[in-house]
Amino acid sequence: MNGLLVVWESRDVFLWGAANTLSLVLGCLLLSIPIGILGAVVLTEAPDPLRRLFAEAVDLLRCVPFLLLAYVVYYGLPELGLRLDPWWAGLMSLTVYTTAYLAEIFRAAFRAVAPDNIEAAHAFGLSRSLIYRRIILPQVAITAAPVIGNQVITTIRDSALLMIITVQELTFAANFVSANHFTPFAPFAAAVGLYLLMSFVVEAGVRRMERVRKGRYG
Amino acid sequence: MAETDAAISVRGLCKDFDGFEVLRDIDLDLAPGTTTCILGPSGSGKSTFLRCLNWLEEPSAGSVHIDGKPIGRSGNGRATRPMARRELASTRTSIAMVFQHFALWPHLTVLGNVTEAPVHVLGRPKREAEEEGRAILARVGLTEKADVYPHTLSGGQKQRVAISRALAMRPKVILFDEPTSALDPEMVGEVLSVIRELAREGLTMVIVTHEMSFAREIADTIVFMDGGRIREIAAPTDFFTNPQSDRARRFIFRP
């Protein structure tokens, strides 16, 4: 009972935390979706030495635990002369990490587009960039929505780890409230609730794309 | 016929897949406004030949000219070089293709399929292309299907959409690769009658088909292929009543 009151009275802390989580995730997606698409084009089209190098880099990044990457960006880069404040360090590590996964997701999704309708596009004189923009990407947006949605949820979850490098995101806020008021349960439950809410929004988006897919592909 | 008068002119075309010879030294000239049917046993190289005409398959030697313009390699005589991608794409706009398995774009409506290349490749105004697209769809009996997605159509309707997509390019030549062999028997007729209509209107068409009576009825020229070569080029009545080679005779009078 007391706990709920604490949460209510610290609502501005929670809102600040949620706003930071949202801005980090949205900023990350705004960057990593286009970069991930470009990365997937390189993974698909580039001549071999470059493509191989890219594929290795993507695989390597996907093997690194996210927390370690955040440490390297926040504590390691200053040694190389690049000092970022926590939010920017958080955005950078989240973006690099998510981009690696998205590049792989998009690459697989490109391959799943039926080869015969890409061939038809060539036969009708569509240039390569038109084929990506008009034939491949619109289909990928529809068919890969569930995997992309999963990745977005993973990114939301990963963003919680950024509290370790003192980003004042939602988990940081819950921790702060709980430590200051000696009530662990309610603040963390409230944070869980807010994370769930974000996931529901993502899932609603995915379900919507699923309906579009059913309408177009049967 | 002079090389430059032909709608399609092929010289010395060869194709091998990793050393496996599929087409050998093919020469062919097709007059504008004519319908040519390519016949031949399975594996004789008909599809490969058709796909070389629009450079979906790159020949290992030889040249193809569409309406006097080279495709795939630019320059003349011996000093040719591979065309830039962009140039190849723009050359392809004068040759449309209808595929055995339709190859429609599933994320676009029927009308979207028909207007895609005219609008985005040829740069025609969208309004105009849509009007023309609807008119073409009406001609093939698909007026009501303009705004649905391809997956809701029957095979015969899909193939008529594919033909409309080809017509919308106002191409010099339309290539058909077995346009009816993926269809249920009851739908073959509707597609053949559309093609028959186009032949009557004087489009230039090259049709690979196994429908012998259809070929006999609509073709101006029969090209018979076997073992990667053209064995006979003849008018249909000559070809079907008096084939010159044993292979053609065996092919026509199959038990």
Ligand SMILES: Nc1ncnc2c1ncn2[C@@H]1O[C@H](COP(=O)(O)OP(=O)(O)OP(=O)(O)O)[C@@H](O)[C@H]1O
């Ligand atoms: N991409 C390829 N790689 C290797 N071999 C191929 C390829 N495409 C075709 N071939 C071979 O080339 C030969 C001719 O094939 P093609 O498809 O042109 O024959 P077709 O006359 O169209 O036969 P069908 O009537 O069965 O369609 C066949 O032996 C085939 O196996």
Ligand SMILES: [Mg+2]
């Ligand atoms: Mg074939």
